[in-house]
Amino acid sequence: xxxxxxxxxxxxxxxxxxxxxxxxxxxxxxxxxxxxxxxxxxxxxxxxxxxxxxxxxxxxxxxxxxxxxxxxxxxxxxxxxxxxxxxxxxxxxxxxxxxxxxxxxxxxxxxxxxxxxxxxxxxxxxxxxxxxxxxxxxxxxxxxxxxxxxxxxxxxxxxxxxxxxxxxxxxxxxxxxxxxxxxxxxxxxxxxxxxxxxxxxxxxxxxxxxxxxxxxxxxxxxxxxxxxxxxxxxxxxxxxxxxxxxxxxxxxxxxxxxxxxxxxxxxxxxxxxxxxxxxxxxxxxxxxxxxxxxxxxxxxxxxxxxxxxxxxxxxxxxxxxxxxxxxxxxxxxxxxxxxxxxxxxxxxxxxxxxxxxxxxxxxxxxxxxxxxxxxxxxxxxxxxxxxxx
Numbered sequence: 001x002x003x004x005x006x007x008x009x010x011x012x013x014x015x016x017x018x019x020x021x022x023x024x025x026x027x028x029x030x031x032x033x034x035x036x037x038x039x040x041x042x043x044x045x046x047x048x049x050x051x052x053x054x055x056x057x058x059x060x061x062x063x064x065x066x067x068x069x070x071x072x073x074x075x076x077x078x079x080x081x082x083x084x085x086x087x088x089x090x091x092x093x094x095x096x097x098x099x100x101x102x103x104x105x106x107x108x109x110x111x112x113x114x115x116x117x118x119x120x121x122x123x124x125x126x127x128x129x130x131x132x133x134x135x136x137x138x139x140x141x142x143x144x145x146x147x148x149x150x151x152x153x154x155x156x157x158x159x160x161x162x163x164x165x166x167x168x169x170x171x172x173x174x175x176x177x178x179x180x181x182x183x184x185x186x187x188x189x190x191x192x193x194x195x196x197x198x199x200x201x202x203x204x205x206x207x208x209x210x211x212x213x214x215x216x217x218x219x220x221x222x223x224x225x226x227x228x229x230x231x232x233x234x235x236x237x238x239x240x241x242x243x244x245x246x247x248x249x250x251x252x253x254x255x256x257x258x259x260x261x262x263x264x265x266x267x268x269x270x271x272x273x274x275x276x277x278x279x280x281x282x283x284x285x286x287x288x289x290x291x292x293x294x295x296x297x298x299x300x301x302x303x304x305x306x307x308x309x310x311x312x313x314x315x316x317x318x319x320x321x322x323x324x325x326x327x328x329x330x331x332x333x334x335x336x337x338x339x340x341x342x343x344x345x346x347x348x349x350x351x352x353x354x355x356x357x358x359x360x361x362x363x364x365x366x367x368x369x370x371x372x373x374x375x376x377x378x379x380x381x382x383x384x385x386x387x388x389x
Contacts, residue, residue: 023225025157027235030226032164033157033304034219034239039167040301041119042212042247044294046269048203052260053189056251057200058208063244065204066213067237072368073216074233077223079375085220085368086312092375099316101367106312108363109218110332113305115351117141117337120298122344127271127291135338141295142334145303149310149326153225156303163296170293174286175253177277183257206356212247213240214364221308267344270294306333 025033047062048055080088085105090098121137129137148156178184193200216236226232250270255263257273266272271287271294278284310329314322341347 023153023222024227025154025222025225027226027228027231029157029160030232031235031239032160033300034216034236035243036160036164036167036297036300037215037218037304038212038239038243039246040212040297041116043250043270043297044119044123044268046254046263046266047208047247047251048200049264049269051199051203052194052264053191053255054193054200055203055255055260055263056189056248057193058203059244059248059251061200061204062208062213063241063248065209066216066240066244069209069214069365069368070216070236070240071233072365072372073220074223074236076368076372076375077220077232079379081229082224084222084224084312084315085217085371086315088375089371092371092378101371102312102316105217105363106309106316108359109221109305109309109312110329111336111359112215112218113302113309113333114336114340115347115355116298116301116305117333118340118347119351120295120302121337122347123268123271123294123298124291126267126344127287135334138334138337141299141302142330145299145306146326146330148303149307149330150323153222153307156307160300163300167293167296170289174274174277174290177279177283177286178253178257178273181277181279183273183276184253185256185259188256188259189252206361207352210356210360210364213244214360216240217364217368218304218308221311302333306330 042059046055048058051058076085076088080091083091086102089101089105092098093101117138118134120141121134124137125132125134148159219236223229223232226235254269254273257276258266258269262272263269270290274290275285275287277286306329310322310325313319313325313329319325341350
C-alpha cells in the first residue's frame with residue numbers, strides 16, 4: 001500500500017514491495033488542496049464578525065500575513081527538501097528536543113482534525129439533522145475519510161480536482177441567483193472603518209491570521225510530494241492570495257445581503273445568506289446545496305490534518321506499516337470530537353478565544369521561526385568552519 005512515506009529515502013514496504021516515497025502530486029492538484037483547505041472553517045463561520053461591516057478588511061490583511069508565514073515554511077523546506085517538519089526538527093534541535101517537537105505537532109494535527117470535525121458535525125445537526133447525534137454524523141464522515149485514507153494520498157489529491165470544480169460551479173450558481181433575486185444591498189457595507197483601525201488589527205491577530213492562513217503549517221508534511229519543487233512557493237502564494245480574495249469577496253457579499261448585525265449574530269452566516277434566495281417562489285431552499293459544498297470543505301480539511309498526523313507518526317516512529325494507525329487515529333478523532341466540549345457554545349468559545357492564542361501562535365509562528373533561526377545559525381557556523389579549514 002502506497003500510503004505514507006516514512007522519510008526521504010526509498011524505503012521498501014515489507015508487505016507489498018512498493019517504494020514508499022513514490023507519492024507524487026501535480027502542481028494544480030497541490031493548488032486545489034491548498035485552496036480548498038484554506039476555505040474550510042473560514043467560510044463556515046465567516047471571518048472578522050466582530051468588526052461588523054468591516055469584516056472584509058481582516059480577511060484581506062490576513063492574506064498578506066499568510067504569505068509571510070508561508071514564506072517561513074518554504075524556507076525551511078528549501079533547507080531540508082526531502083524531510084517533513086517532524087524530521088527536520090530533530091536535525092535542527094537535536095534528537096530529543098526535536099522528537100518532542102515532532103510529537104507535539106502530531107498531537108496538534110490530531111487536535112485540529114478533531115475540532116474541524118466537530119465544527120462540521122455541529123453545522124449539520126443545527127441546520128439539517130436536528131434529531132441526529134453528533135457521534136452518528138461524525139462516524140459517517142470519519143468512515144468516508146478512512147476509506148479514502150486507505151486509497152492513498154495521490155487518490156485524494158486527484159479527487160480534490162473534482163471537489164474544486166464542484167465547489168466553484170455551485171458557488172458561481174448561488175452568486176448568480178443572489179444577483180437575480182436582488183439580494184445584494186451595498187449600503188450594508190457602510191460606514192467603512194467606523195471605529196478605526198485598532199479593532200481591525202485586533203481581529204486580524206491572532207484570529208484571522210492563524211485561521212485559516214497559519215494552518216498551512218500542515219502542508220510542511222507533504223511539500224516533498226509535489227512535482228516541480230521549485231514552484232512550491234509560487235503555487236502556495238497563488239493559493240493563499242486567491243483563497244484570501246475569495247474569503248474577502250465572500251465577506252463583502254455576506255454583509256451586503258444579510259447585514260452586519262445579522263451576520264454577527266448568525267452561527268453560520270453563509271447558510272443564513274443563501275436561505276434568503278427565493279425566485280418566483282420556485283427557486284428556493286438553496287441552502288441545502290451550500291451545506292453540501294461546506295461538507296466538501298470540511299472533508300478536505302479533516303482529511304489533511306488526519307493524514308499529516310498519521311504521516312508524522314509514521315516518520316517519527318519509523319513505522320513499516322503506518323496504515324495500521326488509520327483506525328486508532330480515526331477512533332481518537334471521532335471520540336474526542338464528541339467529548340472535546342460539552343456544548344456548541346463552549347466549543348466556539350475555546351476555538352475563538354483560547355486556541356488561536358495558546359496553540360496556533362506557538363505552532364504556526366513561534367516554533368517555525370525558532371527552527372528557521374537555529375537552522376540558519378547552524379548553516380552559517382558550518383560555513384565558517386569550512387572556511388577556517
